[in-house]
Amino acid sequence: MRRPFNEWTFTHMNWLMPTERVPRGEAHRPLRHDPQPMDLTYRFEDRDYSIEDLHRRTFTTAFVVLRQGMVVHECYPGAFAGPRSRMQLFSVSKSVTSMLLGIALAEGAIDSVKDRVTDYLPSFGDTAYAENTLADLLDMSSGVGDREDWDVPDSGIKRFEQAVMGGGNVAQVVRAAPRTAAPGQRFNYSTFDAQVIGWILESATGMSLAAYATKRLWSAIGAERDAFYWLTRARPRTAIGAGSFNATARDVARLGLLMAHDGAIADRQIVPRDWVRRSRGSDQPHLAVGALGPSGYDHYGYANQWWTLGGMAFDAFTAVGVHGQYLFVDSSADVVIVKCSAWPTQDDERRDRETITALRRIADHFA
Structure with a gap:
């Protein structure tokens, strides 16, 4: 996971772990290309930087920009990345899991986000999750577990990682998480919450x-x-719905295009329109931009397993994964940006803030 080795790791997870394939459909829909110059700059900490600077400063490995459904810019600075490389997306997977849950609601496999965890996982009746609804988990407001800290050796997230990679009991780690707050009252970023959604x-x-x-x-x-x-x-074996989805940058951009267009492709509704809009922002005060507390950065809010960026229309929102993975969607500009990276650390507030500043600048430029 350390540089420079992680550039190889993040494009070869199928060499390192057991996998389950997600086959493409019979009908391939090529993305149209309309290359545009990217000779713009963004301002960060009182200095102007180019997009090439962004890639160098934030260890970009793959970068795809769509405008109105067309590829206007694409590059692969990573040593092992290319258009056919399946990228390790980490917690961008959480947002994909949210999309799947919206689809399951629409088709009736799940009745309501007000359903309890135990309606689908009765074995969780003796855990802290017994009190929670799906809505609590979707908004990272379950009140279960401590702050997710990768630097603490015995933290919940480290025990989860060790169980996943080392052959331990993942469900046992999640089930042991303690209740630390009342449901629905406090944001606490939680891989456990997203993993439970996947099991549901x-x-x-x-x-x-x-x-x-x-x-x-x-x-x-x-x-x-x-x-x-x-x-x-x-x-x-179980998939990590909170972090083990791998796909090409172009195909991840297709997911963003779906979210930018209210869940529809070619007049076919895939993800429910209301579910997409639920993902753009929340009216709950503790999920507002700047109100997430120590478990979130000040430039983010949260809703439905997506990071929100504010504004009256909630038009810009993003999926984010550790080590610098992004699926950025600006619906009003009809811009989607995928940025995969190989940061030397899991989290980095400064690199994250710089990345979001640059992505918003690109969306504004093409708008």
């Missing part, structure tokens, strides 16, 4: 996460390549 989806649909993603999402977006989830080492 599998229970409700009777399908693995990869199989459901294939049937309801990936086969419908015109993807160029198969995607995959990598799985836990221990059996029964």
